[in-house]
Amino acid sequence: MRTAQVMAEQDLPGLLIMGIGGTHGVQESLAALLKKHFSVITMKELLENKKEVGKKIQCIFVSEFRPTIDQELLESLPNLKVIGNSGVGVDHLNLKMISNFGVRVTNTPHAVADSTADMGMALMLASARRLVEGSQIAVSPDTNYFAADWLGVEVTRATLGIIGMGRIGYKVAQRARAFEMKILYHNRNRRSQEEEQAVGACYSEMEDLLQQSDFVMLVVNLTPQTEKLIGKKELGLMKPTATLINISRGAVIDQDALVEALQNKTIKAAALDVTYPEPLPRNHPLLKLNNVIITPHIGTATVQATHMMAEEAIANMLSVLNCQPIPSEVFPQ
Numbered sequence: 001m002r003t004a005q006v007m008a009e010q011d012l013p014g015l016l017i018m019g020i021g022g023t024h025g026v027q028e029s030l031a032a033l034l035k036k037h038f039s040v041i042t043m044k045e046l047l048e049n050k051k052e053v054g055k056k057i058q059c060i061f062v063s064e065f066r067p068t069i070d071q072e073l074l075e076s077l078p079n080l081k082v083i084g085n086s087g088v089g090v091d092h093l094n095l096k097m098i099s100n101f102g103v104r105v106t107n108t109p110h111a112v113a114d115s116t117a118d119m120g121m122a123l124m125l126a127s128a129r130r131l132v133e134g135s136q137i138a139v140s141p142d143t144n145y146f147a148a149d150w151l152g153v154e155v156t157r158a159t160l161g162i163i164g165m166g167r168i169g170y171k172v173a174q175r176a177r178a179f180e181m182k183i184l185y186h187n188r189n190r191r192s193q194e195e196e197q198a199v200g201a202c203y204s205e206m207e208d209l210l211q212q213s214d215f216v217m218l219v220v221n222l223t224p225q226t227e228k229l230i231g232k233k234e235l236g237l238m239k240p241t242a243t244l245i246n247i248s249r250g251a252v253i254d255q256d257a258l259v260e261a262l263q264n265k266t267i268k269a270a271a272l273d274v275t276y277p278e279p280l281p282r283n284h285p286l287l288k289l290n291n292v293i294i295t296p297h298i299g300t301a302t303v304q305a306t307h308m309m310a311e312e313a314i315a316n317m318l319s320v321l322n323c324q325p326i327p328s329e330v331f332p333q
């Protein structure tokens, strides 16, 4: 005989998890969170019985950046209503194709903002103070080193140019203010005077920002308009003492041009949480340069952000299922 609890679980909307790790495709704590609202189905379960299991799925929770949702998958899910992306960037999803199936897409712009802004600051400080190089020498067999060999530069009172002043860019500005940085920003839409004053940020044309900044931080979404936004010409405008930091998407930078600029020292350094592709092939020239820091796209990889993203995605997906206003829906461009 079925218990009331099992019956209730069966009544919950079916949710497919697309991710890696744990038995469910995400950490068990996230799976437990999702299970409060959905009947959770793993990819393995779907593949074992596509016909029956496919009909139950109304939502997909996407926790990875890799492109995995194709036409064939969507055709096997006749009752799919919403794809809840865990994260703000949705460039790994084919929005046009998904919308042709009448499926909504949602993202989590609020949950990611603090952790990603922290990552931008961490990369800026690590690069300025040569943290990775310093850490490598400190644990190397070579003990004959001196602080004077490792002079960095101060972030305090330096000029930071933020390209992309959305939620994350603005959080970066709030943090940079505490370092007394001069903050320039460029954005599609100018922020209000009150917002600019609150963080001490000045709106700037791209060219001026690139010419004046000691640190240029990229915080834009990847769209056809921002692909290769930073190329040879833009890198050429930067100071030879400047550092480029990227916490958005790798394809926002023309990577060949970046390699050239770093090799020729026309800019000083780069600190990248994102590259194109991810991970970079092990023989990629960026990996051979000592004026580059690369992290494996971990801007949102914190305990707090992962849980907040799941909560935000759950709220979005339930709104779609309950025909309520959707807090964060993404539309094809």
Ligand SMILES: O=CC(=O)O
Pocket (backbone or CB within 6 Å): 086, 087, 088, 089, 090, 112, 299, 300
């Ligand atoms: O890269 C992280 C995100 O898109 O949220």
